[in-house]
Amino acid sequence: MKIWVDADACPVVVRDILFKAAERTGVELILVANQSLRVPPLPMIRAVQVSAGFDVADNHIVQSCAAGDLVITSDIPLAAEVIDKGALALNPRGDRYTRENIRGRLNMRDFMETLRSSGIQSGGQGSFGQREKQAFANQLDQILARRPT
Template identity: 55%
Template structure:
């Protein structure tokens, strides 16, 4: 199992949590972005820079992720793509994407995109909070403990 990170929009606090977890659990964490990312020196932490463009990083993560891997992303289409491959998807606020809810989330996203395209102000997500970081860290710790004990990541 390895962890892939949709790093372009990933909060810095989440990256820091992942860096510490990579060392502690000795699990490879790879940040994928269309810009250069500075990472701490570690044999468990890698970065992969992809060309600029819409969804280029997402496509690369979908290509590289394998069954049992974990992808950190808030991007619903990316989560849907990796779930189809048997990988797991965890958003930076600590919520798991699942096969049971991904279609509904894709539909809601499409509806909101359509509303925004017609000029309706739909708002956005709430600002990232310390509570979000704690929720993410808790889910990550549970997932890594399950991995160490030989169970499914989720």
């Protein structure tokens, strides 16, 4: 198992949790972004900088991940693509994307996008706090505990 991170929008606190988990478990962690990222100097952690552009980082993750890998992303279309490849998907708030819930989430995302483009204010996600941090850490620990060794 490798962990791929859609790092452009990933909260720093989530990256820190991932750094510690990679060091503790030895799981390879790859952060993909269109900007330079600082990562700890550990052999199992690396950053990949892709060129700027729409979905360039997402496309790199989709092309590179394999069945059984874990992808950390808030991007629902990216989550859908990696799930189709057999990878696991988790958002930084600790919500798992699954085959059973991804289509409903895509539909809701598209509906909310339609509302926003119509000028209807729909608000956004709440702030990222201790509850979200803990939910992410718990889900990550569960996934890592179940990985094949």
